Every structure is written in C-alpha cells, then in structure tokens.
Amino acid sequence: MQMTRVRWKVMFLVFLIATVSYLDRTNLSVAAPNIQAELHLTPTQLGIIFSAFSWAYAIAQIPAGLFAGRLKPRRTYFFGLWVWCLLLVGSTSAASFGAWVLFRIPFGLAEAITWPAASVLLARWFPRVEYSQAMALQNLGLVAGAAVAPPIVAAIIAYSGWRVAFIITGFIAGILGTIFYIYTKDDPAEDKRVSAEELAWIQQDKFVEPTSRTPRGFASVLLGRSSIWAVSIANFGLDFINFMFLTWYPTYLTERYHMSLKQMGGWAMEPYIFGIIAVLGSGRLVRAMTDSGLDSTMARRIVIFGGLLLGTLSLFIAAYTANLYASVTAMSFGYAFVMSILGPLWSTPAEIAGPRGAGFASGFVNFIGNIGGILSPLLMGIILQKFDSFTPAIIVSAVITLVCGLLFLVLYRVRKDRVVLENFMKTV
Template sequence: MEQNNLGGLGTKPTQKRWFVLFLVCLITFVNYLDRANLAVAAPFLSKDLRLNAAMMGVIFSAMGWSYTIMQIPCGWLLDRFGPRLIYGVALVGWSLITTAISISSGFRSMIAFRLGLGFFEAPAFPANNRIVTAWFPSKERGLAIGAYTGAEYIGLALCTPILTWLLIKFGWRSIFITTGLIGVACAFIWFAAYHDPAKFKGVNKAELDLIKKGGGLSDTVVEQKKVTWKEMKYLFNSRQLWGMYIGGFANAAILFFFMTWFPSYLVSEKHMAIIKVGIYGALPYLSAIAGVLIAGKWSDWMISKKYSLGMARKLPVIVGLLLASVIIGANYSNNVNVVITFMCIAFFGQGMASAITWALLSEIVPKELVGSCGGTYNFITNLGGTLSPAIVGYLIATTGSYAAALVFVSSMGLLGAFSYIFIIGKPSRILIPD
C-alpha cells in the first residue's frame, strides 16, 4: 500500500516526480506550439495582411520584447508564490491571447497580441527549472530537463504538418483558434493535478528523501519565501553565470530562427510548395528531439560514471553549438535534400545544447534564488531570441536573400561554444553566506 509523505521509512520510493515531469512536458508542448504557430501561418498571413519581410521580423520579435522584460519579475513571483499559481495563470493568459490573434487585422494588432503572448509566456521556463530542481535528484535531472526540452520540438515536429493542413483547409486564423483552445484545456489539468513536493498527494517520505539526498531541493524550495535585494547581487557577479548567459543568448538566437523564419525560408528562398513545407519542415524538429534525448542521456551517463560535472554538463552543449554552426552550409546548395540535411544537423545540435543548459544552471544556482536565477538567465538568453528574428528580417530586406541571415545564425553557434569553453570554467554551486 502506498505511503503518504508523513511516513514510510524503508519503503520503496513513490514515482510521483515522473508524473510531475509529464505535466511539465505537456505544458511546454503547448507553450512552444503557441510560440511557433505564427511561423507556419506567416507565408499566408503576411500576404493577407500586406506585411513585408521587415515588418514580419518586427512581429516575430515582438513576443520576445515583453517575454524578456518579464523574466526577472517572473522569477521573483515564482520564488514568492510558487509555480502552481504563477504557471497556471500564465497558461490561461497566453492561451486566450493565442486565440485572439485570429482576429488580427494588420501590423499594429499583430504587435499588440504578440506582446501579450510574450507577457504571459514569460514564467514558463523559470517555472520548469524550479519544478525540476525541486522534484529531481541530480542524477536524473539531465533526463528530466531533456524531456521537457524535447517537448518543445515534439510540438513543432508533430504539429507542423497538422497546422499546415489547417492553414490550407481553413485559413491561417484557424491555426490560432485551435492552438489557443488546446492551451485552455491544459490549464484545467494543471490546476487539478500539480502541487509542490511537500503538498503533493501520494508522494511518500522515501521519495522526498531520494530527491533531497540526490541534490534536489524538495524541502528547501518553498512557497512564500522572501528574497532580499542583497541576495540578488549574486545573479550578476558570477563568472559561471555570465558564461551561461552568453551561451544561452547565442543558443536562443539559433532556436528563434527555426521558430520564426524557417518555413518562410523554405517557401521564399528554396521555392518549396507549402504542402511540402509541412512535411520537410518537420524533419529538423525531429532531429532536434533526437539531439535533446541523446544529450540528456549522454550527460546523465557521464554523471553516473563519475566524470566531472563540467565534462558531463558542458561537453554536450559545446558539441551541440558547434554542430549548429554548420547551418551555413545551406548557403552553398539549392538541392532541397542537401539544404534540409544541413538544417537537420544544425537543429540536432541546437537541441543538444538546449537539453543540458538548464541542467547545468540547476547545479550552480544558489538554492535561495532558484526562480530568480532562472528568470535572470531566461531574460538574457531571450534577448537573443528577441533580436534574432528582427536581425534576420532586416538582413533579408536589405540583401534580398537569406544568405547573410544564415551567416549570422552560424556565428551564434560559434559564440555560444566559445562561452562554454572559455568563460564558465569549473562549475560549482554558488553559495550565499549567512
């Protein structure tokens, strides 16, 4: 008979943390579906609303403006009120905004709705990091973070053909109505099912002890914690964190090219029919899923074999970012199969890098500032995601092709690898003195 969390010494640990991971993966799936649906709609939407490449670049970036600005406040809110309330409210908000995009009539309304989307999506990844840090021991954390990171790409890979079908059959507005309603339904599931470890029904003491002894923060990350401004300085005076901030900035710039301009690149630059985009466009996302899973397992395997934390958590990221830089090879071929191959390699590498970055962050963040540090990391990281679509749009508008844009994306891979190799150094937990 399953024990509750008040007893059960010597009993087999329950497995509630894996159900929590399923919930996080589900919400992350929805989160990225609602971020990237515009990329699928863009070729038709831009013609219908008479939006040129520079205007679309601004629209793609608009979500990142509010998303980035809200990262540090959202980290504080998560430390103050916990992920159940903040994540749940955010999910409802961004789902309703997604649905409302279907009534857009032009440039200004698209900007307004994308700003709203970014505002409500801001708590997502700081919340994911806080939840996994609270629920999972270190030896399982790479797999857990890899799983929810993989959920980003699963949504994009599996739903790109479906969203393309909706686009062709019912028009671009149907994409936003459908994805928004899916999010509202998931909000009900979240509020009904999620609680922090100490309050989660059915979790026993053995599982809580397993998490704590393995480096999880099951009993130290609590709701209603007051964070002082004196403690916040530790978010900005660490070389380790600045190395991660720069690497995250570069990685996000690569990701947001795929999340925004990639379908339009296939249609405009490589002259691919929209129905083929739904099929070929899913292949890089599937490659990213493979990269996430391989990197997560590889990193956890190195941890289990007693490799250093730096080797286990940094090496997959470095390899991934270097692979992402090969995207520049697509500039030298017009063969669709060759182009897609370069894109698949690049997105495989981006997936590898994404799988472990949050795992490394969870190993070095001060335990008193899990949410705030996650928010700060996501703030600086998403400057890359915010700037990237606008830079790509500007380069397309001024040069008339995507060649310079791919050079920019490739350079971000090299910058990120440099940061992980030379700036972070030997990772260790940052301690705040009493």
C-alpha cells in the same frame, strides 16, 4: 534510485506545457505567408511582428522568475496558460501591422512564465544528479511543439483558415493549465504519492537554506557568478538559432525552394525530428557520463560546447550547399546540435542557485537568451529584404553560435560558483 512514476508524470505535464507553448508560438510562422499576403506586409514588418513576442518575453523573464517563485508552479501555469488562450483567440481579430505587434507583446509577457516555473518545480522535485535528465524531458517539449506545429497548423489553415488554428491551439493551452493545477503539487513533501524514501532521495543534495526569506544581496552574488553568464550566453546562441527556425524557416522553404503549403508542412518537421533525437540523446549522454565516473559539471561542459560547435559547422555547410536535400538536411543537423544543449544548459541555473534562487536565475538566463530571440527574426527580415537571399543570414547565425560556444567554454565554472553561493547562504 530510478525516477518514479509520480515524478515522471509531473515532468511529462511540464513537457506538454512546453510543447504547447512552442505550438502556440510557431503557429504564427506557419500562418505567416497567408497573413503577409492578407495584410500586404513587407519582410521587415513581418520580422518586427515575429520579434515583438521576444521583446516582451525577454523583458518579462526576471519578473516572471520572481513571480513563479512566489506564486509557485501550479497557480503560475494555471493562470499563465489561460492568458495564452485568451490572447491567441483575440489575435484573430488583428487586421494591421500595428495590431499584430500589440497582440504579440502581451503574449510574450504571458509565455515568459514557462521556463522559470519549470526551474522552480525542478529544484523542488529532483536531486541535482537528475537535473539534466529531467530538464531534457521538459525541454524536449520545445522541439516537439515546433515539430508538430507545421503539419498540424498547415492542415488546419488549409481546411479552415489560420484563425481557427489560433483558436484551437489557444484552448489546448488553457485546458492543459487546468489539468496541471488539478494533478500536481508544488512540493513533493505535499504529495501523498511520494514515499519517505523517495523524498529523502530528492532532498539529499539540496542547498542549505538557513532563513525563511531570500537574504539581501543574494541576487547580486548570483549575477556575479561567471557560470550564470556562461549559460546565458550559450542560451543567447541557442535562441538565436531557435527563433530563426521558429519564425523564418517555413518562409525559407517556400521562397527558396518554391514549396506549397502542404510540402512545407512536411519538410519543416525535419529539423525538429532531428532535434527530438538530439535532446533526448544529450540528456542520456550526460547521465551516462556521470554514471561512468565523470563529474556532472564537466559532462555538461563537454555536451554544451560540443553541441554549439557541431551546430556551427552544420550551418556553414547548409549555407554553401545548393542541393535541396543536402541543404535542408544540413540545416536540420545545425538545429538539432544546437538544441541538444537544452537539458544540460537548463539544469545549471537550478544547480547553482538552488530552490530559492532557481526562478530568478532561470529568468535571467532566459532574459539574455531571448535577446538573441529578438535579434534573430528582425535580422533575418532585414537581410532578406536587402540581399533577397537567406544565405548571408545563415552565415551570420553560424558565426554567432561559434562565438557563444567559445565564451561559454571560458566562463563555465559551476563548482567554484556553487561554493561561493553556498558559503554566502551559510553566513547570512
């Protein structure tokens, strides 16, 4: 069965939320040169401000997963996005290093609901065979938001200042949360637009859920599965690279290649344009591989490891290339290959844990991933201040990505772990 218009619209709204979430995060990196000059911040201080978001975002992941599971996606997104709006508007009053840290921490807490809520929605609205394709669309928002932020925010800053950019992007989030709440339902069974035939298709391979409440010990059994750790480690590598680009890449372009704000806004889009193609392509690749007879678990394994390996090679090339065009293009390919694992990676928590455990599992995966998001901007700032060069940081990032890919390859055992969890659910 092809994905219907109703389900595509639901996932398109989730895609827009993911896009705005990364637009809201990335606006700080675009405005960073202006804010750094205005407040006389050192590179290390700027790195701490960048990473403050990730500290809170990582800590909040598991509670956010439980929160999204209980509150359900509609209300989670509605309240969450309006909190984003208020915090972004409030941060325009930040006039010191400490004030910026204090604003970024609650903003990280508020944005932590994004991926757990999406995983809960995915587990309710899609059968397992469509997980990678649906999550590829949702995760495309990550790349799209980062892509549109540099030119949009740079243009607003050029004409009206960085504070106006924060206010505009904040209200976009709040309005989108309201639209999502009005249009969607938490469960397809509650939506009159979903036919009985489509509902049967969605529910064809769901977990057996014999009790109304999550049984005691479920979280412990879930965290004992090596596949959850495999995707968590892969997500660590992904977020390490992602936050390197989200935070320091505009500064990398302006400092290493002496670009103006306008030039940087255009060049900073290239990794994300490549990333959009890669994310869409990987989702379609996994579906094509499964349609041709390959097991979906093996298809994801191949695509995820391949993306991390190719991303590693591209980053090494970028580190040792001095030419502007070759270096930036290699960096863009490195980003794109790593981002290509998003759909296959984020379909795994819901596939293993089912609707009941999807929020918790995705929260844990995001928690481990965002440790990479914490370390990346902070490490970039420290290395830049010590060596006055981005090259060592790029090399370290490539090595980390390679190690994450190898560990993923060893630990990824979805079929075995799914059987263990299904048997556990049947015995309680």
